[in-house]
Amino acid sequence: MTIFDDYLTGALQLPAESLLGSLAFFTVPEGGYDRKQLVDAATDLGLDLALVPHENKPLDAWKKAVKAANEFTYPYGGWTSGGSQTAHILVREVEGGKESALRLLVREVRDSSSRTLDHQVIGEVEFFRPVRHNGQVSQTSARAGSMRWVHRGKAALVLPEERQHLDRLNARYMADYQRHLQFMDAAKVRWMVRDALRSLSGVPVRASTFFVPTSNAGALALWRELMEQRLDCRVVDEDGKVTIKHAVMHRVPLVALQESKQMLVDAVQEDTLTQLNDVMKDIRDLKERRQTVTYAAYTAVHERYQKVMATAMEYTRWLEVEFDSTGAAAEMAQAALKGLKKAIAGGESLLSHHPTVVQWD
Numbered sequence: 024m025t026i027f028d029d030y031l032t033g034a035l036q037l038p039a040e041s042l043l044g045s046l047a048f049f050t051v052p053e054g055g056y057d058r059k060q061l062v063d064a065a066t067d068l069g070l071d072l073a074l075v076p077h078e079n080k081p082l083d084a085w086k087k088a089v090k091a092a093n094e095f096t097y098p099y100g101g102w103t104s105g106g107s108q109t110a111h112i113l114v115r116e117v118e119g120g121k122e123s124a125l126r127l128l129v130r131e132v133r134d135s136s137s138r139t140l141d142h143q144v145i146g147e148v149e150f151f152r153p154v155r156h157n158g159q160v161s162q163t164s165a166r167a168g169s170m171r172w173v174h175r176g177k178a179a180l181v182l183p184e185e186r187q188h189l190d191r192l193n194a195r196y197m198a199d200y201q202r203h204l205q206f207m208d209a210a211k212v213r214w215m216v217r218d219a220l221r222s223l224s225g226v227p228v229r230a231s232t233f234f235v236p237t238s239n240a241g242a243l244a245l246w247r248e249l250m251e252q253r254l255d256c257r258v259v260d261e262d263g264k265v266t267i268k269h270a271v272m273h274r275v276p277l278v279a280l281q282e283s284k285q286m287l288v289d290a291v292q293e294d295t296l297t298q299l300n301d302v303m304k305d306i307r308d309l310k311e312r313r314q315t316v317t318y319a320a321y322t323a324v325h326e327r328y329q330k331v332m333a334t335a336m337e338y339t340r341w342l343e344v345e346f347d348s349t350g351a352a353a354e355m356a357q358a359a360l361k362g363l364k365k366a367i368a369g370g371e372s373l374l375s376h377h378p379t380v381v382q383w384d
Contacts (some may be wrong), residue, residue, distance in 0.1 A: 043279045043287065044236040046228060047220060047243060049272040051213045054256040055206030064253035068245045074219050076211040081165035082124065084203035085150040088167070089114055089126050092148075092196050097188035099132050107135045110185065112192060114148075124150040128170065130180075145180045146172040146189075148196070167200045169193055206257060212270065219246050224334055228290045234277065236341065247272040284342060291338045298331040299352040306359045328356055 058078060065072055092114055099110035113129040128146035133139055153165040170193040172181045181189060217233075223242050225233035235243050250270040258266045277283050305324045332353060339345060 041279055042237055043277045043283055044234055044238075045240065045243060045274040045276055046232055047225070047235050047247075047272060047274050048232040049213075049216055049250065049270060050231075051209045051216065051250075051270045052256050052258070052268045053209045054258040054268060055202060055208065056212050056254060056256055057205065058207055061207075061249075061254055064249050068249055068253070070219075070242075070245060070249065071222065074215055074222065076207055076215055079204055079207060081167070081204060082150060082152065084200055085124070085167045087203045088196050088199035089148060091199050092128075092192060095192045097185065099185065108140065109133055110188075112189075119149075122152055124152065143180065144173060146170050167197070170196065202259070209256070212254075216246070216250065216270075216272075224337060226287070226291050226294050226334070226338070228286070234287060234290065243274065247274065284344075287338075288342060288344055291335065291342075295331060295335045296352050299328075299356045302328045302331065302356045303352075303359055306356075306362075325360055328360060 058076065062072065062075055065075055092112060095112040096109055098108070100108040109132070111131045111133060113131055115127045115129055117125050117127055119125040126148050127144050128148060130141070130143060130145045131139055132141040148170045149168040151164075151166050151168060170189070172189070174180070213231075217231075220233040220235060220243075223235045223239040223246075225235045225239075228234050250272050252269070254270065256268040256270065258268055260266070277287075302324060305327070309320060309324070335353075
C-alpha cells in the first residue's frame with residue numbers, strides 16, 4: 024500500500040466530526056452525452072435540473088457537422104487509392120441571409136508533393152434558420168440542407184467517378200448533424216459538474232478540484248453516481264463504431280488538521296477575490312457596452328455578488344476565522360452595485376418586479 028492508500032483508509036475510519044469535507048476531482052472523457060438521459064437520471068436522483076445544460080441549438084450542431092467535413096480527402100484521377108493526386112474538400116464560410124446560413128465546398132486537387140493543381144467551388148451546403156410563429160422562435164423548424172453540387176451550364180463540375188466519395192461525405196455530414204443535435208459535448212458536461220460542485224458550497228482548490236464540506240456529502244455522492252453510473256459517453260471512431268465510456272469523480276476525505284484548515288482558508292480567500300473581481304468586471308462591461316441596462320441585468324449581477332458573499336460568510340463561521348484580504352474587494356463591489364442602484368431611471372426601487380431601465384449619462 025502507498026502512503027496515500029494508508030491515509031485514505033485511516034480517514035474513512037474517522038468519525039464525521041473529524042473531517043472537514045472532501046476534495047472532489049473529476050475526469051470527463053471526450054464524446055457525446057445524451058441530454059435526455061441526463062435529465063432522466065438527474066430527476067430520478069432528485070438533483071437540481073437548473074444545472075442541466077440547455078438543449079443544443081440546431082445552428083450550433085450544423086456548424087460542428089460542417090466543420091468536420093473540412094479537409095475530407097479522396098483519390099482524384101485514376102480513381103484508385105494508388106493515384107498520385109488527391110482531392111481535398113475545403114469548407115469556406117460566406118455571408119448568409121436572414122433566413123439561412125451558407126458554406127461553400129471547394130475542391131482542391133493536390134499532387135504527391137502537396138502542390139495545388141486545381142482549386143474551384145464545386146458545391147454548397149445550407150442551414151435554414153428557425154422561423155417565428157406568433158412572435159416565438161420555433162427551433163423545430165430549423166433544418167440542415169443536404170450538400171448541393173454546382174453545375175456550369177449543363178455540365179456538372181463533380182465528375183461521375185468522384186460522386187461515391189462525395190455521397191459518403193454528405194452521408195457523414197448529415198449523421199454528424201443529427202449526432203451533434205442530440206448529444207452534448209464534454210465541455211458542457213464539465214461546466215455542469217463545476218456548477219454543481221459550486222452549488223454544494225464547493226471551493227476550487229486547483230484546476231478541476233473542489234473542496235466540498237461534509238454537510239453536502241450526501242448530495243456529492245449523488246452527483247458522483249450520476250457521472251459514473253447514470254450518464255453514458257458515446258465515443259464514435261472513424262469507422263462509426265461506438266464505444267461507451269463514463270466520467271469519473273474521485274473523493275478524498277480531508278481531515279480537520281491545522282494544515283488542512285489553512286489550505287482551505289487560502290483557497291476560499293483566493294476564490295472570493297477572483298469572483299468579486301469578476302462581479303466588478305461585469306458591472307464595468309454593463310456600463311461600457313450598453314447604453315441601457317434592464318432590471319434583469321442588474322438583478323443577475325447583484326445575485327452573483329450575494330452568492331459570493333454568502334459562501335464566504337458560511338466558511339468564516341464554519342472555520343471560525345476572519346478573511347483579512349477580501350474586505351476591500353467586497354466594499355468596492357458593493358460600492359459599484361450602489362452606483363447601479365442610483366442610476367435607475369427616476370429613482371425607482373430595485374425591489375420592484377417591473378423591467379426598470381437604467382439610463383447612462
